[in-house]
Amino acid sequence: MGPQSVYRFKVKRMKKRAITSLAVAAGLVSAPALAQKMPDIGFESVGRGRPLAASVLDMEREVGPNWIRQFGAQPSDDPKNPFPLNGHRHDDLPRGYDPLPRDLFNSPDFYADKELWSDPRYFRCNSPQATEYQRGVLARPGVNTSDSDADGPWGHCEIDMPREAIVSPYGFKTAQEHYEALKAETTKRGGPDVYTFENFPAVEWNGVYQRPNGPGAQNQMNWYWGRHLQIPTVLSVLTPQYQEWFVQEAYHQVRGHAMWPSTFCWPEGFMRRWYPAAVWEHYVIATPDLVHVRAGVARNFIQDIYVGREFNMEDVPNGGVPRLGAAVPRWYGETIGFWDDDVLITWTSNIQGWKSHAQFEFSSKMQSIEIYTPIRENGKFIGLNHETILYDEEALVEPVRIVRNLHKINDYTDDDQVPYAFIECVQTIFSVNGVNTPLTPGSKIEYEMPDMYGRPWAKVWEEHFEQGMSKPVANEDLFDFE
């Protein structure tokens, strides 16, 4: 498929807003191998356990561009070619790649290019993650070895994750609908199960689960990692405002101006739970009333699932969100859940809107339905399938789904199991004239107090790198308190 046909295909897909059950049924029949990505739950559920329409694990290559390098490998002596490139140099494109005269890499104003954003060539067929490889903000050396940002290399235009495999396969418009349907289903099945310490079936959940991206990590990769899809495919699930914000980050990242929250010890935010670089081992504590999931690298992610609780819905008719505590968004939301046998079905709401770098920003309307299902091998518990459906009416044009598998590696009592190192981030990198700058004690800078609820990352970009651009007048501030 050449770039033009990729483009046409994408435009067509971007207009598609729903997936039918017929299409899912077809996927079930035609893709038995894919069923391995989801556990066999033994029945056809209204809202969980649906096979993946496509899996990144079945894709042989990443979109790129990225260096092909083994862990620990040293670069060659040629600074222009330190490693083999998975992708194409801008001056050495395969036949059929037809560059646009103006794209993300040579444009002086990405706002003015909105009509081009749906064309993968505008991004030189870079994956979301590859925007962080261009100038080495994710891993050095950058794949753009030129002094000119306009020389950024291309990814593979023929590789992409189908949009159908990203959006939710269920028909629900809201997390509430989804949760209630699952609960009704469980009720029909004789549940929800209410457990005590004496008959608790999830004792074996307690323990430590493998980090997603470490040595020997098993099949946890998913589309959200941003390696196997084109940027327009991500944009196709976003509302216009959130498309703009996504492109804004991509534009600045390929120029080396990343603004990652963890760089500055800012909160990571809810959605970074699914990003492999933000979480390592997951520590699970399971009790009948509370299941606690903790992970983190630069900051801690804590999910407390309050089993058997119900949300306070009083704010919902007035545009608020379901919540357990006060009507104040929480960085990682509040979560309720119930047991269907040994499956834990949860609903998270009351989340603080924020960003996830190389992925889309999200609003305080974000809610998730997350299902934790035991994975067994010959009857033995080996881990948890974690299926998540994300609802955000402000950021997403339709719900999306992320599926991953958490593989248990240790009990807490294992001698070689180190405890979770609770993270207190100590800031050593500061934005100096818009550039992330590591500073040693005693260094002095002019520091501007950020507005943490006003997209502080964008403030830096706009102040230092967007002068003269045609930024549209903002509609409504995501974090507006009025």
Added chain:
Amino acid sequence: MTTKNGRKGFGWYAAAAAVAIGSSAAAQQSPQIDFESVGRGAPVMVDAATLPVLGATYQGGFRGNPNAQAERTFIGSAPPGEVPDGIEPLPRDMFTSDDFYKDRELWSDKRYWRCNSTVAIEDAWTARGAIGDNGPKTMGWGHCDSDYPREAIVSPYPFETAQEHYEALLAETKKRGGPTQHTYATVPGEWTGRYGRGFGETWYQARRMQVPTMLSLLTPKYQTYLVQETYHQGNTNVSHWQSQYCWPEGFMRRWHAAAVRDHYITVTPQQVQIMTGVARNFITNVLVGREFNMSGAVPRLGADVPRWYGETIGFWDNDTLITWTSNVIGWKVHAAFEFSNKMQTIEIYSPNRDATGKFVGLNHEAIFYDEDALVEPVRIVRNFTKSSDLTEDDPYVYIECVQTIFPVEGKATPLTPGATFEHEVLDMFGRPWGYLWEKYYEQHMERPEEEDIFSFE
């Protein structure tokens, strides 16, 4: 048995029992234990709540607010600008001194502090403070005839190290047929729940204790650190609380009433988790049945890197959880003493039950060992009252601190978005609070040379 500090082991028991008999309130603070243990359950000698607040502070009203409804009531022995009867003030004290380092010989005299507690001095410049109209010279006086006794602060047990203490408790538990290997069916799951924010007044809240009493617990260097903070809080009116700047709270703030609110406890046979916090999160994970790796600088479970809240192992003696925490990062507690990376604790969680045997909460007994900071171990005992199961009430709010206060020219300054200032990057492992005081407010002082407690050499 006599310790290196000259304390008599076991002699405490008779004295403590006498106190307990004579004071039901004190007995209520002590864990309910039905045998004489080698290292836990010793009665609390003096219930802090039974002693008066030292002052000098005001209750009610609001200084400078003409619309305040309530009448301001002074607590202390002499309001601002006055001297209590029968007390001869020192010619030079912390409120008049221009160099507290020079006054070392006066630190042990409570008049140097005008008989105030560290907390009253911390409050001095606030709305309830007694700094007076010509502060700091006009600072009021607290009660010179009251104090929390040192004997009730130091550990009643004879152990010199946390390791000795833990091993003795483990041996005792073995003699009793333990440690108990719980399953889900037998572990005290009723502990799981939320515990109210009040946990009883302890000496560590420092409202009823003279400053010299706290100093008497400390090695000379840590005395200097405590005096340095107390001086700047009361004299120069420059506080540096870690939570102001979204710095880590540090291990010992777990015991400070203002740093923690409700405690959320989750119990499983392998692990017990305690979460609490206000400005920052405190998370204690007790890993049951584990043993420390003893090969590093201090006992540890993971890498040879200190952790902000340490690493904790433990075992069950029936329904009592006995724990040992080590590998802690040295840090500070405002209005209390700093501590070093050598800090270790033995903490015992014992169920409190009412007359019918119903579980109502937990007694939390902690003994602190820190050879760098403390001249002998100290003990804090408090009681958590279970307020609800986790199936009801508000969830734990995981805290992400967003900094709005910055040290501008050495002084904590609230800033609004868009404000700019010259920001100096601080050495977070080199007493940054001390650095700020010394750079901006101690240039004229004769500070003794000292070794950096956080030196890696």
